[in-house]
Amino acid sequence: MSATRPRVQKAAKSARGPEPVDASSEPVDPLRDPALYLNRELSQLDFNFRVLAQAQDESVPLLERLKYLCIACTNLDEFFEIRAATMHHAQDFGVPLPPDGLTPATVLKRIHERTAQLVEAQYSCWNQVLRPAMSEAGVRVLGREQWTARQTRWLRAYFRDEVMPVLSPLGLDPAHPFPKILNKSLNIVVVLKGKDAFGRVGNLAIVRAPRSLPRIIQLPESISGGEYDFVFLSSVLSEFVHELFPGMDVKGAYQFRVTRNSELIVDDEEVENLALALRDELAGRGYLRAMRLEISAKCPKPIVRTLLQNFDLPENAVYRIDGPVNLNRISQIFDLVQRPDLKFPTFQQRLPKGTDAMFELIADGDILLHHPFDSFVPVLELIKQAAEDPNVLAIKQTLYRTGKDSGIVEHLIQAARNGKDVTVVVELRARFDEEANLGLADRLQEAGVQVVYGVVGYKTHAKMLLVVRREGRKLRRYVHLGTGNYHAGTARVYTDFGLLTTDPDIGNDVHLLFQQMSGLAPAIGLKRLLQSPFTLHAGVIARIERETAHAKAGRPGRIVAKMNALNEPQVMRALYVASQAGVQIDLIIRGACALRPGVPGVSDNIRVRSIVGRFLEHHRVYWFANDGEPDLFCASADWLERNLLRRVETGFPILDPEIAVRVRSESLDNYLADNLNAWELREDGTYVKIVPDGDTMPHSAQGWLLAHLCG
Structure with a gap:
C-alpha cells in the first residue's frame, strides 16, 4: 500500500x-539534550484530545461520538489516579528526572493547565454539540429546567421511593466532622440555614449517593412522551435534597467528586504473602491521597475552599464543571438506546474452518488471528478441547486480564478436575483488576490448579498459552502467543495479533519461560523468543x-x-x-x-x-x-x-x-x-x-x- x-x-x-536548557553547560552526549525529548505524562494527557476529536467528528455515528466523549473522561480519571499521582510521589520523594528534564513540579503545573483546557473542551462538546444533536435525534437528557409538571411529579415519587431510603445525609458540626469521601463517588454539598429538631444550627451537609443507585434514570414513555428520555441522578438529588432537611432552608446544593491516587504500592520483597498484602492495600484504595476536585461551576468560593482544605488540595487542583461531574456515566445511555442507526454497523468476526478440531488445525500450519476482525473463539476452543482431550497432559497459561465470567477460567478449572496438570501465572497487580485477579486465583487454587503469582519485583505482562499433548510416542507443544489479553470482551474492540503454532523451537522457549516463572531458574537462553x-x-x-x-x-x-x-x-x-x-x-x-x-x-x-x-x-x-x-x-x-x-x-x-x-x-x-x-x-x-x-x-x-x- x-x-x-x-x-x-x-x-x-x-x-x-x-x-530552556542552560547553553553554558553542553551535555557530554548531545543526544541526551533534554530539548530532544517530550514529556511522557503530558504526551499521554494529549492523547485524550485526539479521542475527543472523534466525539466532535460528524462522520462518526452520534451515539459512538457520545462513547468517545465518555472514553476521554474515563481516561482522564485514570490519568489522575495513576500518572498525576506518580508525579506527586516523585515530587515528594525525589526520582531521577526523565530525558526531557522537567521536574515533577513543572509537569504538575502543566498537567493542570492542559487539563483545564481538556475539561472545558469536554463539557463544550457535551453541552453545545452532543446533547443538542441527541435531542434532535430523539434521545433527550433533560435538565431540571426542562422538566414538565408531570415529569417532576414522577421524579419526586422516584426520589421518595427509590432514592431517599438509601441516603444518609450528614450535617457537619463538631460531632460530625467531614466524612471520608470515596474515590470518584457522587456527592452533594448542601448549604443550609436554620435549626434542626435538636436546635443545632445548620451550615453545611454532605449527601453521598450510594453506588447502588443508577446514575442515569430513564423516564417511562407514558410519563415523558419520548421513548428515550433520561435524567441524571445528580439532578434529582439537587432538586429534591430539601426533603432530607425538613424545617431548614436549603440555600444551595452543589455536586462534587474527588479523584484519588489509585496506584497500589506493595514492596514484593518485604511481604511474606503478596496476595494478603494486596488485599490489605485494596481495602484502603478508595481513600488514598486526593488528586483532583471536580465541583459545580455555581458553587460559591467559600464552599470550594472548605472542600479543598478538607481534601488537602491546592487551588489549582479544582476543576469547575458546567454539567454532571461524572460525564462518563452518560455511557449507560449507549446500551439503553436501541438505535442501530446511531451506532457503528455491526460486523461478523471471521472464524476459521475446523475449530472443532483445534489440534489438527494448528498442526497443519501456523495460524494468525487478527482481532477484532478474527474471532477469539479459536483460543477458547483450544483451551476447551485441551481440557477434555485425554491425550493432553498439561496446560500452562499467563493471565493478566480475563474479564468477568471468563470462559477460559472455567475451561482451566475443568481441565484440573479432569486430571490435567494445570499451571496458571496470575498477575495480581494488573491495575484496576487486582481484586478480580485475587478472586480468580482463589477459584483456580480451590479447583487444584497450580497458581503462580509471577516474579518478585516484575509484573508478568506476557501473553502465553502452552498445551502439552501426547501424540503417539512423542509429546507435541501447542502454543498461543498474543499482543493482547486473554479477554474475550476486549478481543472485540482492541486490535491485537495472536499466533497459534506448533513450532518446536517456540514451544520449547515458552516451556522454558514457564519453568522460569514458576521456579527459581537462572536466566535462560531462548532460541526464538525475546x-x-x-x-x-x-x-x-x-x-x-x-x-x-x-x-x-x-x-x-x-x-x-x-x-x-x-x-x-x-x-x-x-x-x-x-x-x-x-x-x-x-x-x-x-x-x-x-x-x-x-x-x-x-x-x-x-x-x-x-x-x-x-x-x-x-x-x-x-x-x-x-x-x-x-x-x-x-x-x-x-x-x-x-x-x-x-x-x-x-x-x-x-x-x-x-x-x-x-x-x-x-x-x-x-x-x-x-x-x-x-x-x-x-x-x-x-x-x-x-x-x-x-x-x-x-x-x-x-x-x-x-x-x-x-x-
Whole structure:
C-alpha cells in the first residue's frame, strides 16, 4: 500500500516544549539534550484530545461520538489516579528526572493547565454539540429546567421511593466532622440555614449517593412522551435534597467528586504473602491521597475552599464543571438506546474452518488471528478441547486480564478436575483488576490448579498459552502467543495479533519461560523468543543498530514499528543515531511518545503517527528491513522503560513467510496509508490531523480491515 504523505491540518496545541536548557553547560552526549525529548505524562494527557476529536467528528455515528466523549473522561480519571499521582510521589520523594528534564513540579503545573483546557473542551462538546444533536435525534437528557409538571411529579415519587431510603445525609458540626469521601463517588454539598429538631444550627451537609443507585434514570414513555428520555441522578438529588432537611432552608446544593491516587504500592520483597498484602492495600484504595476536585461551576468560593482544605488540595487542583461531574456515566445511555442507526454497523468476526478440531488445525500450519476482525473463539476452543482431550497432559497459561465470567477460567478449572496438570501465572497487580485477579486465583487454587503469582519485583505482562499433548510416542507443544489479553470482551474492540503454532523451537522457549516463572531458574537462553527483562530490550536496540550499520554501509535502512507508547531512553537514542545515519523510520504510536521527530540533523528521518478510530489500537509489531532479510516480531511490550526493563514480556517472531507478509501489510503498511484517522506528531510536540489531498484516495486502516477481513 502507498504511504504517500498527505497534507495536514493544524490541530489543537499539544504539550509545551521542554524548559530552556542552560547553553553554558553542553551535555557530554548531545543526544541526551533534554530539548530532544517530550514529556511522557503530558504526551499521554494529549492523547485524550485526539479521542475527543472523534466525539466532535460528524462522520462518526452520534451515539459512538457520545462513547468517545465518555472514553476521554474515563481516561482522564485514570490519568489522575495513576500518572498525576506518580508525579506527586516523585515530587515528594525525589526520582531521577526523565530525558526531557522537567521536574515533577513543572509537569504538575502543566498537567493542570492542559487539563483545564481538556475539561472545558469536554463539557463544550457535551453541552453545545452532543446533547443538542441527541435531542434532535430523539434521545433527550433533560435538565431540571426542562422538566414538565408531570415529569417532576414522577421524579419526586422516584426520589421518595427509590432514592431517599438509601441516603444518609450528614450535617457537619463538631460531632460530625467531614466524612471520608470515596474515590470518584457522587456527592452533594448542601448549604443550609436554620435549626434542626435538636436546635443545632445548620451550615453545611454532605449527601453521598450510594453506588447502588443508577446514575442515569430513564423516564417511562407514558410519563415523558419520548421513548428515550433520561435524567441524571445528580439532578434529582439537587432538586429534591430539601426533603432530607425538613424545617431548614436549603440555600444551595452543589455536586462534587474527588479523584484519588489509585496506584497500589506493595514492596514484593518485604511481604511474606503478596496476595494478603494486596488485599490489605485494596481495602484502603478508595481513600488514598486526593488528586483532583471536580465541583459545580455555581458553587460559591467559600464552599470550594472548605472542600479543598478538607481534601488537602491546592487551588489549582479544582476543576469547575458546567454539567454532571461524572460525564462518563452518560455511557449507560449507549446500551439503553436501541438505535442501530446511531451506532457503528455491526460486523461478523471471521472464524476459521475446523475449530472443532483445534489440534489438527494448528498442526497443519501456523495460524494468525487478527482481532477484532478474527474471532477469539479459536483460543477458547483450544483451551476447551485441551481440557477434555485425554491425550493432553498439561496446560500452562499467563493471565493478566480475563474479564468477568471468563470462559477460559472455567475451561482451566475443568481441565484440573479432569486430571490435567494445570499451571496458571496470575498477575495480581494488573491495575484496576487486582481484586478480580485475587478472586480468580482463589477459584483456580480451590479447583487444584497450580497458581503462580509471577516474579518478585516484575509484573508478568506476557501473553502465553502452552498445551502439552501426547501424540503417539512423542509429546507435541501447542502454543498461543498474543499482543493482547486473554479477554474475550476486549478481543472485540482492541486490535491485537495472536499466533497459534506448533513450532518446536517456540514451544520449547515458552516451556522454558514457564519453568522460569514458576521456579527459581537462572536466566535462560531462548532460541526464538525475546524476553523482558533479559533480551527484549537488548534485542530491539541490536536490531536498530543493525539498520544503522546497513545505512552507514550504503545499504537501505528501514524500521517500521507499531505500539502503544514509547519513552525508553536507550531505544530513543538508538533511533536518533539510526536517523542520523539515514535509516528511514516510521513509528505508529497510539498514545504517549517521548521521542521528538523531525529535529534537523537528529530525527529528520523519523515520522510518528497516532491512529484513533473505531477500535483501540493495541498490537505491538516491530519490523526491521535487514537488507532484504527482514526481522518481524509481534510482542506484548511497548517500548517503555517498565515494559522492557521491569516486566516479564515476550516478543515472538513471525516465521511463516506468508503470515509475515500479512502482518506487515495489515498492521504497518495499511496504517501508514491511513489519512482519515491518523494524527502526525510534529517537532514542536503538537499533533496534526492528517487529511487526504486532491491526489490521494481517502483511506481508513480499520475500515480497510473490516472490508477485507470481515466482508
